[in-house]
Amino acid sequence: MRVEGRLHSERRVSSASSALSILFLGLLSNHLPGLASMGVCQGVMVVQSPERWATRDSMSKLSRAANASILIAAVLAGASPGKAQPAGPAAAAVNPLWTQQKIKNYLPHMTWPEVEDLLKRTDMVIIPVGALEQHGRHGPIGTDYLNGTEKGLLIAQKTDVLVAPILLPGQSPYHMGFPGVITLSSETIERVYVEAAQSLIRHGFKRILFLTAHSGNEATVRFIVDRINQETPGIAVELNQAAQTVREPRATTSPPPQAKPRPFDRHGGVGETSDSLYLTPNLVDLGAARMAHLTVPPQLKSTYERMQQGDRAAELVFLAEALKAKETGKHSSTREMSDMGQWSELDPATATAAAGQTATDRFVADAVAFIDDWKRMRPRVDP
Numbered sequence: 001m002r003v004e005g006r007l008h009s010e011r012r013v014s015s016a017s018s019a020l021s022i023l024f025l026g027l028l029s030n031h032l033p034g035l036a037s038m039g040v041c042q043g044v045m046v047v048q049s050p051e052r053w054a055t056r057d058s059m060s061k062l063s064r065a066a067n068a069s070i071l072i073a074a075v076l077a078g079a080s081p082g083k084a085q086p087a088g089p090a091a092a093a094v095n096p097l098w099t100q101q102k103i104k105n106y107l108p109h110m111t112w113p114e115v116e117d118l119l120k121r122t123d124m125v126i127i128p129v130g131a132l133e134q135h136g137r138h139g140p141i142g143t144d145y146l147n148g149t150e151k152g153l154l155i156a157q158k159t160d161v162l163v164a165p166i167l168l169p170g171q172s173p174y175h176m177g178f179p180g181v182i183t184l185s186s187e188t189i190e191r192v193y194v195e196a197a198q199s200l201i202r203h204g205f206k207r208i209l210f211l212t213a214h215s216g217n218e219a220t221v222r223f224i225v226d227r228i229n230q231e232t233p234g235i236a237v238e239l240n241q242a243a244q245t246v247r248e249p250r251a252t253t254s255p256p257p258q259a260k261p262r263p264f265d266r267h268g269g270v271g272e273t274s275d276s277l278y279l280t281p282n283l284v285d286l287g288a289a290r291m292a293h294l295t296v297p298p299q300l301k302s303t304y305e306r307m308q309q310g311d312r313a314a315e316l317v318f319l320a321e322a323l324k325a326k327e328t329g330k331h332s333s334t335r336e337m338s339d340m341g342q343w344s345e346l347d348p349a350t351a352t353a354a355a356g357q358t359a360t361d362r363f364v365a366d367a368v369a370f371i372d373d374w375k376r377m378r379p380r381v382d383p
């Protein structure tokens with residue numbers, strides 16, 4: 001109580017003298033490392049229990065002077081002892097690793113009443129389907145999971161729908177030659193997503209947009225979508241495919257695209273790295289990026305060359321045989337085809353956040369346009 005009374009009476013001291021005291025405190029702190037972190041509490045102890053101050057014989061005169069000054073500074077600044085010392089025992093406990101903001105419509109961050117409220121506004125949910133797999137020396141293993149979730153969240157900020165990530169890993173057996181990759185069978189993935197969708201459908205999220213964020217999951221997602229449509233009261237679509245329907249009418253007004261040579265740039269290449277630089281910038285180590293030396297298996301060489309010339313048939317058969325698990329004997333797993341891990345003939349170090357933003361903005365705009373159109377053309381699916 002004495003401390004509080006004194007604080008109260010001293011608060012009228014001019015801000016100029018407070019500033020001078022704090023400056024003095026700062027100067028002392030520079031000379032006595034660690035003092036600032038302990039001084040105020042000890043200073044307060046002086047007021048409450050002078051005899052304790054007196055028993056600290058080992059404390060140098062300078063330290064005592066500093067502590068007294070710290071006390072004065074704290075008092076003149078009008079701070080309560082607890083507020084003046086954030087590192088003290090009374091400070092709020094904050095996990096130093098927690099940096100996330102609460103994100104709107106992101107299921108893991110929501111309370112059940114917030115979900116209940118959202119259900120009054122929408123019956124739609126985006127489920128990203130990602131992977132935990134290597135992305136070269138520069139990209140995080142969570143790239144597909146993280147980018148898919150971030151894209152879903154960007155969409156959900158523009159059109160009011162839920163985003164519910166279910167699994168981090170996906171189907172990535174052909175990346176297993178690199179450390180850290182986790183792969184699940186298509187049967188497991190299918191079962192988990194169908195059961196998760198059934199839970200969401202039961203709560204009222206009857207329209208489900210699966211966002212395939214890893215091409216290795218494409219066929220599995222197609223099957224999951226069909227199972228939900230065939231077996232449950234829910235209605236599912238694949239969101240990349242849905243967004244494409246928004247882009248296609250524009251394409252038909254322009255001349256048909258000519259097949260032209262395109263650089264081979266898929267997994268972990270410039271396109272995907274650019275997305276990551278925009279979506280999860282601090283997780284990309286661009287300085288570690290190295291161009292991959294690609295080894296195309298002999299039986300795929302001519303197909304690869306035709307694909308490089310823009311031949312769509314060659315692309316289809318190349319993708320059917322390439323990027324398959326080592327155990328298949330096709331010699332086309334990532335480790336067998338790429339020393340760095342990416343599947344691209346471009347230098348990933350040339351990726352830019354600006355390019356990632358352009359691609360992301362276009363996809364988000366198309367996805368939002370599709371979702372809004374679906375909301376208009378079909379009323380919500382009620383029980």
Ligand SMILES: [Zn+2]
Pocket residue numbers: 135143144213214267268272
């Ligand atoms: Zn990826």
